[in-house]
Amino acid sequence: MKTLIATALAASLVAAPQAFASGTIDDAKRAIQIGSDYGISHFHSIELEDDRNDDGSMEIEGWVDKDWYVEIDVNNDGSIRKEQRRKRADGPWGLSATQAADYIDASVQQGMSRIEEIKINTKGDIEVEGDNADGQELEIDYRSGSMEPIRVDRDDRS
Template sequence: MQTKHALMLPLIAGSLSLAAVSAQARMTPDQVDALLKQTGEYGFTHYEEISFDDGEVEVEGWLDDNWTADVDFTLQGEAVREERRRRDGGARGLSADDVRNAVKAATDEGLTQIEEIQTRRGNTIEVEGYGQNGGEMEIHIDAESYKVINIDRD
């Protein structure tokens, strides 16, 4: 499988650069949607974790049924680190639509900025970020129904 060395991530119809998003280490739901489209073009089919931290976007997931990848993207949208592993058993994790549904469930609870999305034990999805008042939120969502199971607010 050919390694792609650069991936530009035009967010919100190109009006906001990845640099602007990563500098704040958070993304809006619309920016997550744009990121999912671009990482899909990169080759991701399933996601285990997406995090926005330290000026980078890190995506962990599956490229197909046999390869997992952990890719860091720079502020300019270039893939600077890619680690691939061959694994048996087929792709696991969340589809792009699963991520979108979880983000919608979290935003319906007041989450406005997202730092991390990841799969958890017990068939749950955890979405971490900040609400409208700036307070931290950690929302646990059932991965099948997308119903909110628990909300931790700090």
């Protein structure tokens, strides 16, 4: 019994790095295009599921007009799986499609090759999470309006 538990634990530790979701740079830019086509003018977050281990789906959040905030779950083929809208009084804010793409490009310049998530908060802090070509996790933080990172955190696990 102990051998079985130890084997299962070891297998789960080996598989753990693969549990993090991410997509290619092209997937991230495709998500921006899908959100724009849907009508999102201000993006809050884009989260990509790993197309290697999952179905390549995405979650996109942002503003479709001055009163409505939307969260959409999108299938790999671009079809909407789930949509949730809610009226908000704080008005549209976030990243334009061009700005989101620019922060993705700036993250590529820092060595990122796969994107897990890009998001912005109300203070204008932008965070891009993903992996480099070696599978090392990266988290890159920016301030709105600057393509120069204020922090680059590399997971140095061996």
